[in-house]
Amino acid sequence: MKAIALTQALPLDDPKCFTELELPTPTPGPRDLLVRVRAVALNPIDTKVRKRRAPDATKPAILGWDAAGVVEAVGDGVTRFKAGDEVWYAGDVTRDGCNAQYQSVDERIVAHKPRHLDFPKAASMPLTTITAWEGLFDRMGFNADHPKLNEGKSVLIIGGAGGVGSIAIQLAARVAGLTVVATASRENSAAWCREMGAQHVINHQKPLLAQLKEIGVGEVDGIYNCADVDTYWAGMAEAIRPQGKICAIVDNREPLNLALLKPKCASFHWEFMFARPMYKTADMEEQHRLLTRVAVLMDQGILTTTHRETLGPLTAENLRRAHQRQESGTTIGKMALVVE
Structure with missing residues (x-):
């Protein structure tokens, strides 16, 4: 062959x-x-x-x-x-x-x-779908079978225009019924995120929580980081709701300060579909x-x-x-x- x-x-x-x-x-x-x-x-x-x-x-x-x-x-x-x-x-x-x-x-x-x-x-x-599904439903615990159980809940997807982000937006919005906020820094990327089903798009080059408050969402129940754990670690700790869950798919370059999540009883999860x-x-x-x-x-x-x-x-x-x-x-x- x-x-x-x-x-x-x-x-x-x-x-x-x-x-x-x-x-x-x-x-x-x-x-x-x-x-x-x-x-x-x-x-x-x-x-x-x-x-x-x-x-x-x-x-x-x-x-x-x-x-x-x-x-x-x-x-x-x-x-x-x-x-x-x-x-x-x-x-x-x-x-x-x-x-x-x-x-x-x-x-x-x-x-x-x-x-x-x-x-x-x-x-x-397949790879991006498995990664997105496992992250949203197996790791962060959103319900794929009963969307009503997700009512009022929100998820922030960092890197929404990439392969995993693109299908994660769809699964979160169209299957789980979540309020979906995606991040993008270019207009064509933002337009793609909206086409995939994101109700809101914010710029990941600016402070996350301030933008979430501006659009009326505030702290979110889940954050799916498909881009860069180190860069957004402090911002994710600020933006996650008490008892919320953060999931990431990209390796960290430096040790992560998990103490930032303790006051909110927030949890951090890795997703690796392999x-x-x-x-x-x-x-x-x-x-x-x-x-x-x-x-x-x-x-x-x-x-x-x-x-x-x-x-x-x-x-x-x-x-x-x-x-x-x-x-x-x-x-x-x-x-x-x-x-x-």
Whole structure:
């Protein structure tokens, strides 16, 4: 099979940063699906893993953790899928990624893709959707099943125009019925946040609580930080309501002063969607269930894809260009590549 891989540690501006290789097609293990990948999408995790992974000359590193494709074959013990099923998934960061024609992936983190979405639009959703869902509902405890239990509650989403922020806004507003305040610093980013369903947009380059008071929201019940924990730590401690919850997805650079949260009995949570597949947790199949539920919500038109652009076929050059775009910090929504 064709795969785009890291074979040596090179800077992103080097045309040989990624290499196109012919590798053996993987054999699905127990509970695995062998998927013929049809489209992949980019996420910040791709660039982070590329920077820190030292390529092994004996085992090229295949990145990519957002895919949609067709089941080619199934391993022993598979019960949910059969050959020919169209699926979407984010995968497992401890296994080879999806930047290849074929990939083996555990069925417990895979779901049937939305019927009305093509492969690039579907591939743009799994990782960010799982991250947003787990952060809002598993970590911060908002209710996804009974929106009335969320009445009067609010959430601030920092970095609303990014991949996770874009779907988190939709889930918070359209599924949970929360009052959603998103942050953006550019007008096109602010417009995108409003299109996703944010009732209010504030500027993350200015003090958060003062702006929240100006729009009549004040302290919020939850804060989902999709951008920068260190920069906004003190501001989040000010803006969170007593007994509120803060969740973040981006690593901190310095130790965090948790004492700032003590007077309000506020709590802090990390969200890392790969934790369940990495550690084979007892509730690993929750990712299958939530992707299945989101597929229905998308087919019903309640949620929409955050796909913004397809950059062409999956080639070494196009993947390098996509990583450059991802690292610019100015992307809105998601980018995808087609696997031929």
